[in-house]
Amino acid sequence: MIETKDKILDAAERLFGERGYAETSLRHIIADAGVNLAAIHYHFGSKEDLLVQLVRRRAEPINAGRLAALDQAEAEAGPASVSVEKILEAFLLPAAEAAAKRPEMTRLMGRLHAEGCIPPGIKSYFTPMVERFIAAARRALPHLPEEELLWRLRASAGAMAFTMLEPHAPQGDYLARARQLVAFVSGGLRAPASVVEAKVEVTQ
Amino acid sequence: MIETKDKILDAAERLFGERGYAETSLRHIIADAGVNLAAIHYHFGSKEDLLVQLVRRRAEPINAGRLAALDQAEAEAGPASVSVEKILEAFLLPAAEAAAKRPEMTRLMGRLHAEGCIPPGIKSYFTPMVERFIAAARRALPHLPEEELLWRLRASAGAMAFTMLEPHAPQGDYLARARQLVAFVSGGLRAPASVVEAKVEVTQ
DNA sequence: GTCTATACTGAGATAGAC
DNA sequence: GTCTATCTCAGTATAGAC
Numbered sequence: 001m002i003e004t005k006d007k008i009l010d011a012a013e014r015l016f017g018e019r020g021y022a023e024t025s026l027r028h029i030i031a032d033a034g035v036n037l038a039a040i041h042y043h044f045g046s047k048e049d050l051l052v053q054l055v056r057r058r059a060e061p062i063n064a065g066r067l068a069a070l071d072q073a074e075a076e077a078g079p080a081s082v083s084v085e086k087i088l089e090a091f092l093l094p095a096a097e098a099a100a101k102r103p104e105m106t107r108l109m110g111r112l113h114a115e116g117c118i119p120p121g122i123k124s125y126f127t128p129m130v131e132r133f134i135a136a137a138r139r140a141l142p143h144l145p146e147e148e149l150l151w152r153l154r155a156s157a158g159a160m161a162f163t164m165l166e167p168h169a170p171q172g173d174y175l176a177r178a179r180q181l182v183a184f185v186s187g188g189l190r191a192p193a194s195v196v197e198a199k200v201e202v203t204q
Numbered sequence: 205m206i207e208t209k210d211k212i213l214d215a216a217e218r219l220f221g222e223r224g225y226a227e228t229s230l231r232h233i234i235a236d237a238g239v240n241l242a243a244i245h246y247h248f249g250s251k252e253d254l255l256v257q258l259v260r261r262r263a264e265p266i267n268a269g270r271l272a273a274l275d276q277a278e279a280e281a282g283p284a285s286v287s288v289e290k291i292l293e294a295f296l297l298p299a300a301e302a303a304a305k306r307p308e309m310t311r312l313m314g315r316l317h318a319e320g321c322i323p324p325g326i327k328s329y330f331t332p333m334v335e336r337f338i339a340a341a342r343r344a345l346p347h348l349p350e351e352e353l354l355w356r357l358r359a360s361a362g363a364m365a366f367t368m369l370e371p372h373a374p375q376g377d378y379l380a381r382a383r384q385l386v387a388f389v390s391g392g393l394r395a396p397a398s399v400v401e402a403k404v405e406v407t408q
Numbered sequence: 409g410t411c412t413a414t415a416c417t418g419a420g421a422t423a424g425a426c
Numbered sequence: 427g428t429c430t431a432t433c434t435c436a437g438t439a440t441a442g443a444c
Contacts, residue, residue: 041439
């Protein structure tokens with residue numbers, strides 16, 4: 001039956017979102033979906049591949065929306081560089097809209113990002129989109145050395161991931177939270193580069 | 205033998221730091237330490253309790269240093285509130301000094317923080333120290349609503365955790381990285397609170 | 409092509425002999 | 427204190443029913 005696959009996807013999406021990936025066993029999923037254990041491996045190959053397909057399905061429209069928003073911002077900016085705030089909005093608002101409909105999925109993706117060890121199948125799916133946003137940030141912050149830029153974006157990702165880990169946004173208003181994130185992260189990205197004086201200070 | 209316990213601790217600390225907690229099996233640890241499987245449960249009770257004891261041992265001097273630095277900053281500030289930068293330095297510099305000596309441990313703690321699901325034994329150990337820093341931040345940023353303050357501190361923790369996840373600081377200079385973090389996070393914490401206009405914008 | 413029953417390997421945990 | 431044997435449960439693999 002074709003509905004077996006959907007029943008697995010639905011149950012897995014809910015349980016992964018509620019309990020996390022590692023804490024949800026395949027036997028828990030099949031009990032919830034009312035299917036046989038081997039059906040998962042028949043349809044998805046492995047637990048990890050089940051996760052990858054799940055995330056891709058939900059991330060696809062979000063990432064498409066992100067790239068479209070960045071395209072539009074760049075078109076509006078013309079030859080000038082897009083502002084940090086516009087870049088962050090292009091990245092965050094499509095995700096916030098999706099989060100309003102499906103908070104569990106957002107929470108799971110935040111947790112996956114946070115765990116650091118994202119399955120290759122997910123990472124490779126996000127990479128092209130992320131690369132475009134890194135390039136936009138590089139143009140918006142030309143004074144930052146490359147290493148510092150990449151680190152600051154990584155720190156920004158941490159702020160976003162921890163925000164996504166929260167069970168729910170205040171009053172369920174994910175767009176408000178996204179705008180708060182834009183303010184916080186742009187404040188961090190715009191901070192003056194710290195003077196390299198650490199070693200001097202320490203020996204005092 | 206008393207050295208059995210130490211052999212387990214040493215092997216576990218190294219392997220957890222290199223491979224992560226979940227990816228390191230007890231059988232891997234005993235092979236490395238040259239002890240019996242049941243010895244771990246005799247000395248520590250469970251894999252999780254082994255982790256808790258490990259982290260506590262390394263975190264104790266760091267947290268003591270953090271509180272001492274905050275005490276000193278508050279003494280110097282007198283009746284005035286301590287600046288955000290001073291608070292962040294008190295929190296980050298003791299950890300950076302420890303990270304210079306033991307990068308793997310720092311990485312493991314970053315990963316544990318990031319995973320969101322910190323064992324209760326670790327969380328309860330950090331809570332009193334964290335509460336003091338939250339109180340200091342509340343005084344330093346009195347204009348922020350409480351909910352917004354807590355969320356911004358959470359986002360700050362995300363930036364720190366992702367920074368700690370990096371295999372190594374640039375040129376192994378953890379103090380320089382800590383100062384960059386102070387600049388980034390204080391920029392985020394100091395950002396003007398976003399106007400609640402999200403709902404208006406969306407309907408456009 | 410789909411799905412079920414069953415078995416395999418390795419994980420953490422435990423009881424009891426020494 | 428230490429070790430052997432064993433238990434339960436995880437993800438995985440496969441043979442075969444329909």
